Each structure stands twice: as C-alpha cells, then as structure tokens.
Amino acid sequence: MEKVDVIVVGGGLAGLSCAYELTESGMTVLVLERGDFSGSKNVTGGRIYLRPILPFLPDIWKDAPFERHVTKEVFTLMGQGNSTTFEFYSDRFNEEPFPSYTILRATFDRWFADLVSARGGFVIPQKIVEDLIRENGKVIGVRTGDEEIGADCVVAADGILSFMAEKAGLRKPFQPQYMALGFKEVIQLDSKTIEDRFRLGEHEGAAQLFIGSLTKGMMGGGFLYTNRESLSLGMVIGLHSLNSKEPREEVYKLLDQFKERPEIQNLIRGGETIEYSSHLITEGGIHTMPKLYTDGMLVVGDAAGLGLNMLVTVRGMEYAVVSGVLAARTIKRAKERNDFSAPSLAEYETLLNESFILKEMKTFQHTPAVLENKRLFMRYPQVICDLFEKVIWVDENPKEAIYKTKVAELKKEFFNLQTFRDWLQFKKI
C-alpha cells in the first residue's frame, strides 16, 4: 500500500485549510476531492466572516475571489401580504479588513485548491473515498475505487454527511430535528443593476435575511446575498418542522412562492436563474457534534458538526477554515512526537475548545430549542407587520388615536404568559 503522511478526505474549506497549513511542513499531504474540482459539490448561502479567520490564516485572502464585501445588513419580517424591513449600515463595514464577504463556493474553493497545489499539496479531484482502512481499530488509510492509500493521519473533511465520521464510529445517526435544508437559486444580474437596486457602492454587498410567513410556520427563513454579478436567493427549512407540517408542503415550491412576493420580484426583476442547488445545514449546535478524533483520524468543518444558527447571523465557513488549521497544527505536533494515537490527537479538541469556535457553540447552545418555537416563525413577524400596517394605513374612516388602540393591541399580543415564556427562552441566547 502506497503511503503518505496525511490524507484529507474532501477538498472544501476545512480540508483545504488543513492541507494549506500542512504544506511547507515537509509532510506529504493528499487531498481527495470527489467533485470534478474543489467547490463543484459545495454550496453556501452565503457569506463568510473574515475577521475570525485572520488570526489563524492571515496572509492568503488578498487575492481571494470574494464576491462583494457586505456593507448592508437587512432583516425582513414577513407577514401574509405585508412585510417590515430593518436595514443596518455601519462605517465599520467599509473598513479593511472587511468583516464579511459574499462568496460562491465553486469559484472560491477552486481558487483555494490551486493555492494549496502551488504550495506543494496534492489536490486530486474525482476521487471519492469509499471507506477507511483500519488496523486494530486505528485508521491507517483510505480506499478509493480500487486503490488503497495509507497515511499516518486521515482528516475527515467530507462535509455535513461525513460518511468517514460514521464509518469511524464517531457520530450518531442523523435526526431531522437537528438538520435543515438550504436551497437556492443563483440569479444572474449585472453589477450596475445590483448596485443601483440595493443602493450599494462599487464592490459593496448586501445580506438580507427573511423570517415569517414564507416558511408557513416552519422553522427557517429566506436569504438573499448579492454577488458580483448575481444574487443568491434561497431558503432554509428545518427538516423536523417540514416532516411534521400540516397540511403538507413540498419544500421546493416554497422558494417559488417566496419569489413571487412583490418584495422579491422587485429585487430580482430582469434577472435570469443560472443554477439551482441545495445542501444540508446542522441545526444541532454543540449537542450534535460527533467525537472529533480517534486513533489516526481527525474530523473538521461541517463533518465535525461545526455550524451555528444565531438567528441574525449564520456561521459555518469560518469554523471550517479554523478547525482545518487547528487540525493541521495538531498533526504537526503529533508528527514531532511521531504519535498519531487518539491521546496524542486529543490536542485538537483542546485547541478547538480554546478557540472562538467552541466558545460560540457553548454560548449559543440554547438556540436549537428556541428555534423550535413556531411563534417565532409565524406569529411574531405577522403581529409586527400588522401593527405597522395599522399605524400607517389611512382610509375614509377617521383614524383612531395611535397610542390608545395600538398599545392595547400590543399588550394583548405580548403581555401574556406565553410571550413571557418565549421571552425567558429568547433571553438564553
């Protein structure tokens, strides 16, 4: 059996970051990517936050093919037939290093893979890893097609469905409760139109999240990110709430219905859909993370369940990059000791625990429970929209005193035991 130092299964952000960090360490690193090229099987909403990454991987981002840096954060509460939008701008969004960028993964990961190759890492596309090779319980390599390749350490960077973590016995079976489906269209639109329509400067981008009637009471929401010459418009739906929805909903139709809303029509007019994609997202937070290491193997990125829904920000790609770097650091030290046993690789967990990743996962450990609250996705957005509508609406009838009627209405909606309980729950995040 041919042998290398490290095999990385999966050439996405986590795997490539790990490989990048390992290049120039003298170790031979082999990244096995199942797609035609890195990124060809990957999907994001999406946006990547750069600042958490910079302390770990500072130098490489200058030439990265980012789409736009986000200068405008937009939150829309959708009711039935109405909506309320909050827009947030800060000068800090326009200061370098820009805090976040919209990206498209097929372009982005492909660039990253080239970078790894240029540094002496081997990124081999069209290689799906079917199985791990184990000896006395220790992972000693992988099987791809008819080939067997040995390694001191295997890094499972094979994404959210991580069959590697499953085969190594590191993760429990998935439950719909802790998974959400993300699906989106990429809609082509010229950059001038995007900038005019979203009131953005050159290279500036907008990130818009939607919550409310579009998911029909199901856990989830909508998103819209401006790319250089396209929009990423999509939705996220929790699988458990989809499974238990009555009357039943075919999930793919929700995006079409969302697109038909006038608020969205006005944003995508003249645009042409050029791709349709879908991907799973973890919603379990820290509760559904697999075990992160075993003899001869580490788990990184989505495969390690590193993703977080923080309601107004959605995280994952930063975790992928940084967990990849931390895995690489662990491997370098294990190499010095020439010990790739589980106790030696346990350092990876320590590094993750000390990093912002696990700190955030712990801080937001209660969000999965909050996200099960149906009122959050239907009732509250509707109430707020209806209230705005009543305050603003003028017709042939004399208008009632705003304070008297509306506050009474608000009291009715929000000053009750149920809302108090919800508030106590929201307070945890």
Place this chain on the structure above:
Amino acid sequence: MKITEKLALDAFKNDKETHILLDQKICQTCKERFCVYACPANLYSLNEKGEMVVEFAGCLECGTCMIACIYGSVKWKYPRSEYGVQYRFG
C-alpha cells in the same frame, strides 16, 4: 419556473447505476411520504404500481431524503467519482 427547468440549468454527469436505493418493504408501509415533500429537486414519486421511485439523475446530493425518511428506507451514498451534479457557482 418549473422545478425540471431549474434542474436543467445544472450540470450533471449521470452514472448508469443509481446511488439511491429504496427499501420497498418499508415504503409500502409508509403513510407520510417524507421523501416526496423533502426532496428539493422533486425526484420522488409513486409509480403506477404504487411503488416509491426516485429519479436519481437530477439529484443535488444534499442527502435530505436519507434524513427526512425516519423509517430508514433511503440507502443513500454519494455518486461514484466523476458523476453527479457539478456546481458551477455553488
């Protein structure tokens, strides 16, 4: 825009053999048909014999069906190397 038109925009290289297997015994007893509602590509349907079938050729490889089907009927793996969807934007 129909879902089939959306899928037609994507680049696929289709294998002859499927990467999704259904256990008809389980499907026969299923009332909810989670797969039908959860597949974002609308690939699941009942054939004229009343069996659940899946058009693996348009699979976006998200794995949603495998998890949505709580009865464990969906045996799902990634397509073989070189096959399946190839995103150009992602």
